[in-house]
Amino acid sequence: MASFSTSSRVLQVLSLHPKRNLSIITSSPSSVHFSSTHLHSLKIRHKSWGLSSFEPDGCVVCSASNNFFSVDEQMNEKQNSEEPHEVKNSMWNWRGYSIRYQYSGSSGPALVLVHGFGANSDHWRKNIPVLAKSHRVYSIDLIGYGYSEKPNPRDSFDKPFYTFETWASQLNDFCKDVVKDQAFFICNSIGGLVGLQAAVMEPEICRGMILLNISLRMLHIKKQPWYGRPLIRSFQNLLRNTAVGKLFYKMVATSESVRNILCQCYNDTSQVTEELVEKILQPGLEPGAADVFLEFICYSGGPLPEELLPQVKCPVLIAWGDKDPWEPIELGRAYGNFDSVEDFIVLPNVGHCPQVSLYLSLSSACLHTHSYLHTCRCYDQVAIFFPL
Numbered sequence: 022m023a024s025f026s027t028s029s030r031v032l033q034v035l036s037l038h039p040k041r042n043l044s045i046i047t048s049s050p051s052s053v054h055f056s057s058t059h060l061h062s063l064k065i066r067h068k069s070w071g072l073s074s075f076e077p078d079g080c081v082v083c084s085a086s087n088n089f090f091s092v093d094e095q096m097n098e099k100q101n102s103e104e105p106h107e108v109k110n111s112m113w114n115w116r117g118y119s120i121r122y123q124y125s126g127s128s129g130p131a132l133v134l135v136h137g138f139g140a141n142s143d144h145w146r147k148n149i150p151v152l153a154k155s156h157r158v159y160s161i162d163l164i165g166y167g168y169s170e171k172p173n174p175r176d177s178f179d180k181p182f183y184t185f186e187t188w189a190s191q192l193n194d195f196c197k198d199v200v201k202d203q204a205f206f207i208c209n210s211i212g213g214l215v216g217l218q219a220a221v222m223e224p225e226i227c228r229g230m231i232l233l234n235i236s237l238r239m240l241h242i243k244k245q246p247w248y249g250r251p252l253i254r255s256f257q258n259l260l261r262n263t264a265v266g267k268l269f270y271k272m273v274a275t276s277e278s279v280r281n282i283l284c285q286c287y288n289d290t291s292q293v294t295e296e297l298v299e300k301i302l303q304p305g306l307e308p309g310a311a312d313v314f315l316e317f318i319c320y321s322g323g324p325l326p327e328e329l330l331p332q333v334k335c336p337v338l339i340a341w342g343d344k345d346p347w348e349p350i351e352l353g354r355a356y357g358n359f360d361s362v363e364d365f366i367v368l369p370n371v372g373h374c375p376q377v378s379l380y381l382s383l384s385s386a387c388l389h390t391h392s393y394l395h396t397c398r399c400y401d402q403v404a405i406f407f408p409l
Contacts, residue, residue: 106153121168122161126153134160137210141167143300171309174316189218209233217329224334242321257319270311286373288344330359342371
C-alpha cells in the first residue's frame, strides 16, 4: 500500500488498473484508495519532498525537492508554455579529441544521457527538450560514435582503446568539465556499462542511475563455453584483421540494413522512421567508423553488469522492455536482486530502446506507484516514471 499526503482531493481519475493499491490521504478525515492509475490531475504536498512536474496519461520525469507546491500547478504552468526547449549542439575537447554533445535546460538537476552501441546523442532527440523543462540535460556522443572523433584503434595505443574504462573516463570528465556538477545518468544498452563503470571509478560524480535494457554482454568471453572460445577468437580476428571485416561493415552501413536492424530491436516498428534511420546511419559513414565498429564487436573482455553492480554506491533503477530480442528480460531480471538496485520495472510491449519506444517523459504521465515510492525515496532529486 502506497501513501501520499496531499492538501486536496484527486480531481479526476480517468482509468483504474487493479495492480497495486495507492492511498492518497487528503486534508479531510477520509482518504481515497485506488489502484495504479492514469491520473488527469493530482495535487501532492509533503513535508520532505515535492514533485516538480507531472503530466497526464503517459510518462514523466519529476524532480523531488524540499519545497511545498502542488503538482497540478506545475501542470498548468507547462500547459501555458507550449514552446519546446531549444536543443543546442556543441563540441568539447577531451584529451585532444573533439567530442560532440547536445544540451538544453537551464535549471534543475543535471541529467546525462548515454547512448548504446552504434547510436549517438540523436537517439535522445525527442527526450531532451521535454526533460529540459525541469532539468539541465546533456547528451553525449561517446568517442568513436556519432559526430565525436574516431581515432584509429591501431594507432599509437599500447592497449585496447575502445573500452568501458575509456568511455567511463570520458563520461566522468564530461561531468567535471562541461556539466560542472554531479549528475544523474540515464543509460541505454552498452551505455549502461559505461554509466556503471563511471560510477565505480569516481563514485562522487554520479548521484543516481537509470539503466534502460542494459547490455547483458552475452558474447563476453566469460559467458562462452570453453570449447567455443577459440572459435570466437578466430572469427573476431577474421573480422578485425582481414578485408572480410570491412566488407561486412559495408553491407551493414546501408539504409536498408539499418532499418531492418532497428525494426528487429523495436517492438513498435512505427518508430523506425526515415529520420531515425538517417540519424543512426550518417555518423557511421564518417571516416574511421568502420574501424571503431569492428574493434568493439571484437571486444569480448572488460566488465560485466553483474561485476559492476555490487560496487556501485549510488542508487540504481533498472527498466526493461519485455520485447527486447537482444537482451532477454528473463536474464535481466536477476540484476534486480543486487543491493544497489532499488527497483526493476518491466516495460510491456517495449523493445531494446525504451527512450524511443516510450518517448521517455514525453507529453504525459502514468503514475507507477511502486517505482514512484522507491525512486523518490532513493533519488532525492530525480524520479522517472514509465507506463504500466
